[in-house]
Amino acid sequence: MSQTTTGILSDLERVLVDADTIQERVSALAHEVSRDFTGCTLSVVAIMDGGLFFVADLLREIDLPMRLHTLSASSYQGGKETSGDLKLTWPPDLDLAGQHVLLLDDILDTGITLSAIQARILEQNPASLRTGVLLSKKRRRIREVPAEYVGFEIEDEFVVGYGMDYQGRFRNLPCIGILRPTS
Ligand code: IMP
Numbered sequence: 001m002s003q004t005t006t007g008i009l010s011d012l013e014r015v016l017v018d019a020d021t022i023q024e025r026v027s028a029l030a031h032e033v034s035r036d037f038t039g040c041t042l043s044v045v046a047i048m049d050g051g052l053f054f055v056a057d058l059l060r061e062i063d064l065p066m067r068l069h070t071l072s073a074s075s076y077q078g079g080k081e082t083s084g085d086l087k088l089t090w091p092p093d094l095d096l097a098g099q100h101v102l103l104l105d106d107i108l109d110t111g112i113t114l115s116a117i118q119a120r121i122l123e124q125n126p127a128s129l130r131t132g133v134l135l136s137k138k139r140r141r142i143r144e145v146p147a148e149y150v151g152f153e154i155e156d157e158f159v160v161g162y163g164m165d166y167q168g169r170f171r172n173l174p175c176i177g178i179l180r181p182t183s
């Protein structure tokens with residue numbers, strides 16, 4: 001009845017980034033952000049659900065005053081390829097005018113999601129906008145998207161774990177991995 005971590009890990013073909021390596025890199029990014037925004041109050045815009053663990057770990061290591069806003073974005077209809085049809089749930093009262101904005105997501109893939117969200121944020125005239133992602137798949141890019149903080153550049157492979165899902169599963173893996181073809 002109970003599924004152990006070992007049980008979930010057994011769906012992986014291989015681990016791409018282990019939990020300790022993720023934590024070390026996320027800490028390093030948090031220090032960069034703290035240094036770059038010294039003296040500012042941050043307005044964090046975090047994209048859910050995939051960014052959940054990255055955002056939680058990163059923000060707890062950023063030594064700055066901040067406000068947190070979450071929004072949901074989805075472009076996958078359960079598969080391993082983006083449908084290109086982006087659905088955004090934008091908080092109705094989100095006002096970023098004059099704010100120092102840190103936009104966070106799990107993966108920068110084709111760039112469709114983050115380019116649309118960056119454009120929408122810039123319409124609100126923030127004082128500054130920087131973007132952080134845990135993973136980037138450079139070779140898949142359709143839209144060029146500036147991202148100042150990138151955890152890891154990875155190849156064009158579908159990954160799960162540490163917040164990222166396949167058909168709603170595998171978000172709770174502590175590492176980032178590649179699924180077995182049958183999972
Ligand atoms: P983009 O709009 O193509 O850049 O896609 C970005 C979103 O697609 C990310 O925020 C993820 O939610 C999702 N995504 C892209 N690649 C993967 C993957 O390998 N595993 C899980 N989700 C992914």
Ligand code: MG
Binds near residue numbers: 047048049050051107
């Ligand atoms: Mg996402």
